[in-house]
Amino acid sequence: MIPKGVKIEEAKGKLGVLLPGLGAVGTTVVAGVELVRGGFSKPIGSLTQMGTIRLGKRTDNNVPMIKDFVPLAKLEDLVFGGWDIYNDDVYASAMNAGVLTRDDLGKIREKLQAVKPMKAVFDTRYVKNLDGPNKKTGKNKMDLAEQLMKDMADFKKANGLSRLVVVWCGSTETYLEKSPVWDTPETFEKGLKENHESISSSMIYAYAAIKSGFPYANGAPHMCTDIPALLALAKQAKIPISGKDFKTGQTLMKTLLAPGFKARMLGVRGWFSTNILGNRDGLVLDEPLSFRSKEVTKLSSLEYIFQPEKHPDLYGQLYHKVRINYYPPAGDNKEAWDNIDLFGWLGYPMQVKVDFLCRDSILAAPVALDLALFMDLAQRAGMHGIQEWLSFYYKSPMVAEGLYPEHDLFIQLMKLKNTLRYLKGEDLITHLGLEYYD
């Protein structure tokens, strides 16, 4: 239970943001923050930078910016670093990703060239379609975790940081079946020493972050901190964690549209979604086991929003299909098609077709930035374990055992803002109008 109006430590000094994975999303976050800091662009899409929050009654007219209401780290105080299996610095990697223009990247070239990836913990067993030269070697997985902890400590010291957060922007790992090695911190640590195959590279990063006392957010759909051993470690060490899978593109659209159909009690018989994308993420997802990780997170949102068990007449027959097609010419500019077969009054059928020509990393970068800032806030506010109030940012939000995840974007936003109000001791907004009784 979070006490109302908690003491939040000030955001003093610099905040390190370490990204495992400096590919399309990772470089777009770093370059984006540099462009904003340089006054070249605006942080569009970032709730922490552009969002407001209403306080008190509507008549109070008190609507501060979120960044002025809660003590967030300032963009000027962020220092970025990361790991990747490729040697490219952030400038070269961003050029290769092709998300931002040469013109934009040229404005901040030196700053981006200064961010060079540290050697990654990587094993092709978990990401089959990739390999690269910039990797650590060690006698076992525990040794690799210790090397990561040293990277984090060295980065903190070298940059004179007061705090650090880790946000996974690396590739999607293969789907792993549940293993007893995930059960407790003890079984997990034994597994690290014995090189257990059910411990993926991303779990090693998460373990290293938690053990070092740094919050960890998971932007990919694979299992990571959502295993009992790492959940328990995060609780013990009082570290905030959150995940998983940045909510962008098609799922963002789904969680905008589906709550609307449900609110009006319109039925949905079928929802067919297909994605056409040509970036490295698409290449990784072309591999069936990595796709399986993604499919699980992509499929779950509609089930939870529609609650077919409570509304069998409306959603009991829903057929939901998700496809991802790797098509290199598309690059990072993904096309997401949805065909929705819905029905209204007396069961009469209708269709909605959505063709979202989106830019994946343009949608993901502000999400990664906000998560870094809010995870740091959570730690300074003494919040630990799963940060459900950040579900707003995820396709498949992590929740405490026994609870179901909230997927409705508008409920998620209300939860996020009410958490901020609660932390600052402000009244929660209920939208209840008592004027009818005046």
Ligand SMILES: NC(=O)c1ccc[n+]([C@@H]2O[C@H](COP(=O)([O-])OP(=O)(O)OC[C@H]3O[C@@H](n4cnc5c(N)ncnc54)[C@H](O)[C@@H]3O)[C@@H](O)[C@H]2O)c1
């Ligand atoms: N782009 C989006 O809109 C979006 C949305 C939701 C989730 N995601 C997820 O975010 C992640 C990154 O997406 P992206 O488009 O930037 O992909 P990307 O392929 O461009 O970048 C991922 C980078 O991670 C590196 N990497 C892989 N394993 C690593 C490891 N163990 N350690 C360090 N580096 C490692 C790769 O070499 C690559 O450079 C993916 O898991 C993707 O599914 C992206």
